[in-house]
Amino acid sequence: MSMDRREFLKAAGLSAVAGLGAKGAFDLFMPGDVDASEHGGHSGHGHGHGDEAEAGPKIRLAMAIDVLQLKDHSKVDKIKAACDNAHNIPHWDSKDDEVKWIWEDEYEHVFPDTHNEYLADEVRELPFLLMCNHCDDPPCARVCPVEATFKRPDGIVAQDYHRCIGCRFCMAACPYGSRSFNWFDPRIPLRAEGRKLNPRFPTRMRGVVEKCNFCVERLAEGKQPACVEACPDVMIFGNLADPNSEIRKVLRKRVSLRRKLELGTKPSVFYLV
């Protein structure tokens, strides 16, 4: 094979983004900037050029979550179900064995460092959706001994299930608790009766770590992430490096929060409140 898996993923990612740009389905980046986006590199060090838009990469994918919309709890369930179905996420009975890509929790647990006992009731009770933050400077990619988790030029922190040795260093390093380990064979609960599987996305094996991948496989087909497709009014996905993108527009207008900013990881998930 002349192209190894990583090269393939990079190429697939870039062509996905290029494809989107060409179709105009998505406000991701200006056509012709594909090569320029490469210079950010996929090094785990990720020097985080995100601050200066000019010097930084031309694509930095990000998600804004309109938490106020989630008062209608059915949307939470709809989003979770969309992700489950897209990625064949196993459901375990025990909390210890859980595999989670997107799930909800209260403000107090999502922002423990800014815990405020006088918080407005409305915010306190909102379900905040948690997922991988696709950090600009991801500690998980820094510590991975085999580069099974790595940052792509478009900002997605990807996970290679076929390279991961299951050392779980990334789980210790992730300050957001975004990573899950397959303690048992994930295909066991997937065989449960009535469980719908997506044949277009691989199931995993036991002993590897997994997490939200920003639906990189759907982006490659020119589709939106599954959660965005399920609730486009809640999940706003786009290119942070493009000042005219929808996500940048909404971030200019609304107050947004990001988790544990003091750690310098620069999360790409924003909570609109």
Add this chain to the structure above:
Amino acid sequence: MIERALKGSPKYWGWVIFLLAIISVGFLCYLYQLKNGLGITGMSRDISWGVYIAQFTYFVGVAAGAVMLVIPKYLHHYQKYAKIVVFGEFIAIAAVTMCLLFIVVDIGQPMRMLNVLLHPTPHSMLFYDMIVLNGYLAINIIVGYNTLLADRKGLPCPGWVKPFIYLSIPWAISIHTVTAFLYAGVPGRHLWLTAVMAPRFLASAFAAGPSLLIMLLLFVQKVSKFKVDPEAIQSVAKTVCYAMIVNMFLMFMEFFTAYYSHIPGHIAPLEYLFFGLHGHDSLVGFMRFSMVAGFLGIFVLLVPALRRSNKWLVLGVASVFLATLIDKGVGLVIGGFIPNPFETITEYSATFPEIMIAISIWAVGALVLTVLYKVALSVREEQQIA
């Protein structure tokens, strides 16, 4: 030389068979884990490292402890250590072997282990840990074997071994420093994010390794004709005492910084470990015992009259060994995960197969040590007869 391990008394063989029996039970448990996954352990999404990694960390320290004999012997020509330094190096070999096994049993896809070599990743601290641990194993095999071989022939240590001996000194420091960096370099785990992690690791290592050596030397004197100079043992005991004092001092630093600053994130894991947090207190008994044992060990080893009595000495070094084993081999790793990134608490308790696997790795370490000590003792006995 190694063939001397094949000639032994029935007691020796009984011990070897006993260890092999434990190892085979542990191996069966490992096969069970391999078949079903790491889910058979007490680890969870929140406590993603458990007894395996904790014990790994501890035994890296025990291995590094050998340098406390190498420095006086080879840098200061302290000849009282001439006969025993090899026993320290052999502890290092056994301990590093255990470390490597603890890593193997901990990873989810052991058959992909060589990916670490196939995709070397210099920004990962595990990459350096792999280099320093395997390097330290090789250095100690080279040095231990060749110095003992030279002793047997009554010749001075060959010149080419000397650079390896000197290299082993910074290398020993490096193994535990890099191991500390595994923890001290990750953001968001309050207990681990401390600059004194590496110094404290080294201090507890220099207490734990030599403690074990003293216990073993006192034991082999009983079962062989090899006699150790009591002054040598006293010197090692003083080293243990000083190192343990530094360790406890650094632990006090952690308490001061957390509790005087009043920063909740820094207090929470210490609170969990030593007092219990929100009703979760499964490690409190262990950690308090560790604290008491640490102070007791220091006291016994500090008072000359007690230290000179072998019974007290064993109590002192055993206390230090246990104290550091609980502190680093349990509390440090589990405490780092509590509370979790959501400031909630999931507790951990090891399962039966998990404990059996850990015990069988101890048995492998004991077996390696038994064989190596058998060889070393037979050489020493010959020397004494000659």
